[in-house]
Amino acid sequence: MNHLAVLPIVFLLSGAIFAVLAGTLNKDAPQIVAIVATAAAFITSILGLREVTQNGPISYELGGWPPPIGIEYVLDPLSAFMLIIVTFIGMLITIYPARIAFDHVVRKNVPVYPLTLLLLSGLTGVMSSGDLFHLFVFLEIFAIATYGLVSLGGDRGVFASFRYLLFGTVGSGLYLLGVGFLYFSTGTLNMADMAQILPDLAGSPTILGALGLITIGLALKMALFPLHIWLPDAHSFSPPGVAALLAAVQVKAGAYALLRILFDVFGPAYTGQAGLPVSQLLTWFGLAGIIYGSVLATRQADVKRLLAYSTVAQLGYIGVGIGIGSRLALIGAILHVLNHALMKSALFLVAGGIIQRTGLKEIARFAGLGKRMVPTMSGFAIAALSMVGIPPLAGFWSKFYLVWAAVDSSNWLVAVVIISSSMLTLVYFLRMFETIFVQEATEPVVANAKIASPTVIGTVWALCAAIIIVGVANVVVVRTIVGPIADGLIG
């Protein structure tokens, strides 16, 4: 029994408790506790990925009860890969200065770091659980932490948080109902055990109903078009650090659960020809989301709202990848989970840096910032070029694999939509480039802006370095990590 499967959650959950206690002693202590906890979780996740790629998946019996009776934690390459993304982004957000990550002013008595750690431990729990009901509990744990964090964004944040609470709870309710259908048909909740039983029940309407409910519930969590309505408000009104965390990793938990349950639990017997057309629907709605998100993003004046709509489009890519479901498409989707996490959190952190120095959110007023805040804005340039898909940056590769998969399966419409969405992305980022780098400063706050604080620059550059490394060394990443994950999901 290898403890690496639970150590990230143990670090994050106990960190949340210690951060509460530390907060009673000193105002700054919770942040230090959070940095230590996320760093420890990050290191153990890397060790976990090394362990599972060498020695195969780890099954951990929580409390000593063997599965399927007890709750099983499973660490396989996919979950270890997701854990690394979550803990890496989480670590950078905790390092990022608290004043801008969570609000203009740090409020007393608001336990932001315990909530952040709770959010991260919920996400890691979703990603390492091997039990369908346990996954539901973790879905709700991270959801509750999210509602609290979104509500930090002032009056609008509170309202966005309440709307999100309604949608999120209906989503997890539908998921729970689907799990109920599955439990009463198979008598088990363990994913591996259920995957053994389900093929014998092929064609059962109850199981198909469960598949439909679970897919809708998780698509709501993942904000797949047209179930994305809660996302733009929640992401644009929450403070920059929270928005980065939500866009980069929180919505990915839904994508992960969908990937895991569609491929590892149900399998082609239900999602293929004979079952529900889930794959086709995911592809179509993903495409619609890509177009909708990209078009709306070009029309936003507010930088965080633009990034939020762009998230809707980027989640469409992941939906399309899951929908096509071939090896190439899955590589594209999984790579895009990583790339989007790096790019979108970098962009939100840049937006936070701009707010820190100028208080501006409207793109039109950013004129001349490129000459004033050179380190932050060069980070913005790298992340934005990667979003557009300029090789050799990371963002190019996930689109490349998705287009390749589309051509490979003669899905020409997918290829056309992905390429034209890249053009739209180019449109809105070129407009920002022109404003930021070419125009002269008009606002006095811009003309007097100092470069951002070292922790802002450090975290943005760490993300940009990751974007460049993942881009340049993409062949290695795909061959050693993402390729085997996709093989594992299909095989």
Added chain:
Amino acid sequence: MIDLFLDRYIYLFVLTLLAIGLYGVMAKTDLMKKLIGLTIFSTAIFLFFIEGSVKTDATLPIIDARGSNPALYVDPIPHLLILTAIVVGVGILGVGLALLVRIYQAHGTFDEAIIVEHMNTEDPYGTPHYPGGHT
């Protein structure tokens, strides 16, 4: 037909509750009523689980003199799951109510349309939270 109804009427009941709850969340404009709808929706799911665990002529899942034949005992797992789900639901409801308190303090109403209009025209806390805010 009537047999089918008598066998399955509890599912119809659950389905009706689910529909009422979802209608409340979607169609009501009063935020408090939306939250009540959400609670009805979750309760329907709880009922579904509890109903599924019932067996005819079965008793509490504590092994007694009648032996360990599982057909003689009610399935305890759905009860366990729903106990957890109720706790989670109470947490969500608490957070929702806390958010409603904040919304009511800021706007003095639960009416969604009025609140949205408030937020688009004026900011109840004086200055907008972020300069250049909502478009």
